[in-house]
Amino acid sequence: MKILGIESTCDETGVAVVEDGRKILSNIIASSVEIQKRYGGVVPEIAAREQIKAIIPTLNAALEGMTNQDLDLIAVSSGPGLVGSLLVGVETAKALSAAWKKPLVPINHLIAHLYACWADNSKNLPSWPAIGLIVSGGHTDLILMKNHGKYLWLGGTLDDAAGEAFDKVARILGLSYPGGPEIERIARNFKFQILNFKLPRPLINSDDFDFSFSGLKTAVYNLVRKTTLSNQEISAIAYEFQEAITDVLSFKTLRACADFGAKSIIIGGGVAANLRLRQKISSLAANKNLAVFFPPVNLSVDNGAMIAIAAYYDFKPKDIRLVKSQPNLYFA
Ligand code: KG4
Numbered sequence: 001m002k003i004l005g006i007e008s009t010c011d012e013t014g015v016a017v018v019e020d021g022r023k024i025l026s027n028i029i030a031s032s033v034e035i036q037k038r039y040g041g042v043v044p045e046i047a048a049r050e051q052i053k054a055i056i057p058t059l060n061a062a063l064e065g066m067t068n069q070d071l072d073l074i075a076v077s078s079g080p081g082l083v084g085s086l087l088v089g090v091e092t093a094k095a096l097s098a099a100w101k102k103p104l105v106p107i108n109h110l111i112a113h114l115y116a117c118w119a120d121n122s123k124n125l126p127s128w129p130a131i132g133l134i135v136s137g138g139h140t141d142l143i144l145m146k147n148h149g150k151y152l153w154l155g156g157t158l159d160d161a162a163g164e165a166f167d168k169v170a171r172i173l174g175l176s177y178p179g180g181p182e183i184e185r186i187a188r189n190f191k192f193q194i195l196n197f198k199l200p201r202p203l204i205n206s207d208d209f210d211f212s213f214s215g216l217k218t219a220v221y222n223l224v225r226k227t228t229l230s231n232q233e234i235s236a237i238a239y240e241f242q243e244a245i246t247d248v249l250s251f252k253t254l255r256a257c258a259d260f261g262a263k264s265i266i267i268g269g270g271v272a273a274n275l276r277l278r279q280k281i282s283s284l285a286a287n288k289n290l291a292v293f294f295p296p297v298n299l300s301v302d303n304g305a306m307i308a309i310a311a312y313y314d315f316k317p318k319d320i321r322l323v324k325s326q327p328n329l330y331f332a
């Protein structure tokens with residue numbers, strides 16, 4: 001079964017074709033991040049206008065060597081996201097569904113981030129129950145996954161999302177957007193001198209699965225606001241900030257695994273690209289015999305392949321027979 005996946009929730013336009021939920025036949029991503037850099041973050045109006053320019057060329061590139069006859073289903077990211085950006089992908093998908101007479105399914109963008117782990121780079125697949133950690137620019141959530149389509153939200157951020165905290169702290173430190181990769185790069189320059197300060201690990205021991213990162217961001221701001229920092233000091237703060245946020249994310253993920261008897265951990269979202277987070281969760285999980293699944297780094301950021309993969313697992317196979325007879329039915 002070949003599924004066309006369309007993603008347009010924010011500043012990436014992604015279109016992909018995935019076969020049987022794992023084999024990526026094409027995955028094209030256009031991004032307006034270079035334009036957004038000038039503004040230090042995503043400007044929704046600009047993101048939406050760039051989506052309009054990118055959608056058809058991205059679609060054509062993803063379908064190169066194929067025709068619509070090869071496709072069984074169209075899947076589109078239906079939210080959460082910026083409304084102007086979302087409309088571009090959703091309306092394109094609806095038009096294609098009507099013109100090509102293909103069934104259309106809406107996919108939750110956040111759950112799709114977790115499904116990026118099903119891409120064909122790994123032979124193994126997660127066993128249930130699993131704990132899903134979604135860490136993106138706009139969201140931080142812990143999810144109990146009992147099976148495909150059977151999810152229970154355990155907790156999430158009360159204020160800034162993990163990616164948002166990386167982006168805002170990067171801005172405080174004078175680094176460019178997006179902040180996550182910049183903080184990771186600068187933190188590597190810290191050569192383990194003694195740190196003469198410590199940042200908080202908010203809610204690390206709280207009796208719930210919630211997160212809060214705005215106090216951590218303020219703590220960084222209070223450290224830097226009265227002084228001019230040397231490059232070495234900037235890398236020390238970037239290092240300690242990355243340690244603090246990855247400590248909280250990994251500790252609470254492992255606690256959720258213990259509480260719910262999970263067998264696997266599945267991580268998704270842009271912050272899943274962070275190597276320090278990958279190291280910490282992997283080493284904690286190895287001590288507990290838990291399998292850990294990260295998406296390939298290029299599928300950590302927004303892309304169409306994860307939308308197509310999520311559609312395959314959430315709608316197979318009886319649902320697909322149902323939607324095939326009634327195109328557009330599943331679009332709420
Ligand atoms: O999932 P994503 O591409 O878009 C949303 O759905 O929000 O995530 C983007 C976020 C940005 O905040 C970016 O700074 C963060 O992911 N990010 C990282 C890394 N790469 C991207 N954060 C930490 N370390 C990274 N290597």
Ligand code: ZN
Nearest residue numbers: 136269270302
């Ligand atoms: Zn995303």
